[in-house]
Amino acid sequence: MSGQDQVEKLGLIAGNGRFPFLLLDAARANGLQVVVAAINEETDPEMNDRAAADSGIRVHWLSLGELSKLIDTLRGEGITRAVMAGQVKHKQIFSSIRPDWRLAKLLLSLRTRNTDMLLGAIAKVLGDEGIELISSTQYLEPLLAKAGVLTRRQPDGEELKDIAYGRTVAQAIATYDLGQTVVVAAQACVAVEAMEGTDATISRAGELFRTLDSGGETTLRRALTVVKVAKPNQDMRFDVPVVGVATIEAMKAAGATCLAVEAERTLMFDPEAILKTADEAGISIIAK
Structure with a gap:
């Protein structure tokens, strides 16, 4: 047996964004050979360069919906452990894909068509084929948000009230897999995340406030607090809460001044850059 054959392999099912590349780097740093199942509609072509x-x-490229090809690819590479990393847009999952027979059968069997139900069913199918789907944070624990105020500025009293209210709302909607983020002002819910994603939700809240301003007076304070939570029974194998520099940039553009996340259950991509950008903008970040 050659040295290459003895190297432990990890399957990486790659969605969009930087998450797959961070996990790829971490796995390679741990000495693993990585077989990437890259999604044509989502994965950055930079994966080929890497x-x-x-x-x-x-790297093997396949289309969203080709579940049989995914399984055949991973099994053909001798993969017994795999990880999902990177978002697949919710609207893609339920509207744009052309499912193969295996995925079509799986979709028809779902009681509800939400992301958790679908990904959980895919995880079971992979498991039945001898491929264990592991936590997407397994090699990225240093990037999990640590408890406490992470920025120079502490949340003020009004922001703390918004955080407390926002967590109650966000945890309620997360139970139904509607989203994991709410945007709050003066203990009023301005925007709730659905299929569009966190950054788009923040932008929508900013647009709403600009509309209110153009229409005259509003009783809401002119500052937004963003609250992001994990689901009550968060499956760390997929759909883990994530924030990045783009999140902070979206907050700046929307007029949001505070971000609250769940400690040890939220990944912060490039935390140094996130905190630097937040400090420069006077944005407070707290993890609890």
């Missing part, structure tokens, strides 16, 4: 520069990375 594979070209590193013989320990192999």
